[in-house]
Amino acid sequence: MAQEASSSTSSKTISLKTGDGEIFEIEASAAKQMKTVQRLIDDLGDDITIPLHNVFSKELPKIIEYYKKDITGEITKDFEAEFVKDLNDDEVKVLFLAANYLDANKLFEFLSQNIADRLESKSVEYVRKYFGVENDFTPEEESKLREERAWSFRGIKEDE
């Protein structure tokens, strides 16, 4: 398992196969940042194409792009702002869930902050839709809760 000398990980690439069958390459040092991938490498060896059932070809390239920058230490606030600039709320969500699945901590932290920023002062209905949460309150229960939390409804933005 850990037979390879650690120096070999610096230039080795790992093949990743997405849930929809596409293959992407990443550097072994970037793979180390994704704990799920690293665990799979430890179990299956680094010569095999690592299957990632829950990550798809739409989001994996973006994740790889992030970690490419990370290993060269180039992640700046500007880079991060640019990274999410053109993504809509759903795209960020998908990326975020993928980062969670891959156990990619740095990206997870960054995206959770970004999602929180996007959800700031959004209506309850919007957030329900976003998280896929079904409202199981009765109308009376809900209006009572809203009244109790009236103070937290300051500055709520209109839904688009």
Next chain:
Amino acid sequence: MTLSNKKANCGDQIDRISDFPSNVIDGILEHLNIRDRARTSILSKKWRYIWTSFPRLEFDKEFFDLYDGDSDQEDFVDHKPNISRFITEVLLLHNGPIYKFTLFMHRHFNIKIEFLVKWILFLSRKGVKHIQLVNNTYHSYRMPSHLFSCQELTHVRIRHFNMSVPPNFRGFKSLLHLHLEQIKFELGALESLISGCPLLEELCILNCSGYECVDLSASPTLKVFHIEYNHAIKSICLEKANSLIDLTLIVYRDGVSGLNNILPKVQRLTMGLDSKMLYADVIHPTPLICLKYLKLSTVNLEQREELLHIVSVLKSASNLVELVMETCCDKDYKTEVPDHAEELDCSSYCLNQLLTVNIKVKTNFKHVMSLIRFILANSSSLKTLTLDIDLGYKKSDVPILFGISRDLLWMERASQRAHVEVLHQRIDYDFKDYRYY
């Protein structure tokens, strides 16, 4: 936290359309403000109490700003007392430990002391580790004594309170950071506080009163010490502060002892002196081998020994990376002064690590030019040198600035990539009028 922190493992089939897994929820809640978090209680039955076990409560300036100055909100008739009620309600609903509590007491909101006392009592039973109480109102409050029962505190930041330490105070055994600003201490309170914190790593005492001496012998673990004080303070004893690596001293009188013993280990130093004092009297010749960042305010380069002394300080700081200097003087800029350039020439290539220099000067910049010549000739790695000139309201700025820029251009530079910039700022304003490269 009552939520589990299970990480998703490889075999999980995550249905993207349904609810997020719990650690994902935690991750997002972490970054929401208190209002957004409180509203998650209305999402669904499952979500109703999730927010109540979140261990951080922050009622910061943004929180209060939102309720400030509104006259159009009907639900907030005489809204000011209600803010205290909301905070109390949030605290009472809370379930589990509270690790971090922040309260910014906004100028336009009158929070009665009785509420503050009850909140701190409540927090003392919730294992609070990190407390920030910033009183931005016009009157100071008495610090509730329950604060001293918060045995798990690691970080304390308080501003604008009157403080006395209860006689049964057993110390904050885990306290690492103590930040005190505009605190009026009862006699002996500061000393009891400091000596009760054996693990203290960072101590800031800014514009506080009611104490005469600070003795750091009780704080062998202290790494960072910032103090800004006035004439009332008689002595500051740094003698035993052997772990100190970051020191800020805005000094107004003699009475600092042990400074030169500890300077060889200091990595960041910021100093400011009273106008009658000179650095030549305060910093003795010592090898400042650990110094990476140096900021000296109130440097009076008019005095020749001071200029030479500053140069010798720079020569001894061979690992310096960043230098900031603010000079002062009160002479008219037309006064002619001899040029000291020859004496400052140094061919031993000191200042090899220096990357950034920022010098602020008022009317008398000629002495500064000698210093800059010395710096440019000796810093082989220099990236940026910025000269910030404030000539006040003089009309004939432009020819002076041209002269300065021309002189700077002609100076010999040890670093080919050094970028030298001249900024001209008016007093009281921060906008830049002219810029020369």
